[in-house]
Amino acid sequence: MNKIDFLSSPPIGTVVALDGQEYEMISSAPHQRKDGTPTTLLTWATQCPDCGRPFQVTTGLVTKGLNRRCADHRQALKPVSGRRDLVRAKVIAR
Numbered sequence: 601m602n603k604i605d606f607l608s609s610p611p612i613g614t615v616v617a618l619d620g621q622e623y624e625m626i627s628s629a630p631h632q633r634k635d636g637t638p639t640t641l642l643t644w645a646t647q648c649p650d651c652g653r654p655f656q657v658t659t660g661l662v663t664k665g666l667n668r669r670c671a672d673h674r675q676a677l678k679p680v681s682g683r684r685d686l687v688r689a690k691v692i693a694r
């Protein structure tokens with residue numbers, strides 16, 4: 601599982617794991633999009649894999665991914681674990 605896709609708001613305390621990083625849903629709140637469509641915002645609590653500092657990310661019910669790191673360590677496209685490095689190594693070897 602590497603994306604969030606809920607039909608409706610999951611219960612508070614729901615934990616999802618993305619590539620081994622756990623996110624706990626701590627709140628959901630009704631939200632109105634710019635076009636006026638009602639939706640729900642979910643707030644997730646997780647820990648930065650670089651420094652261990654807890655931080656929160658907010659998503660809609662459906663999102664492609666979640667920030668893995670706190671604001672200090674956020675780096676676009678940098679993988680957390682070695683898993684994706686292995687995939688990349690295979691591609692290079694070919």
Ligand SMILES: [Zn+2]
Pocket residue numbers: 648649650651652653669670671672673
């Ligand atoms: Zn950090």
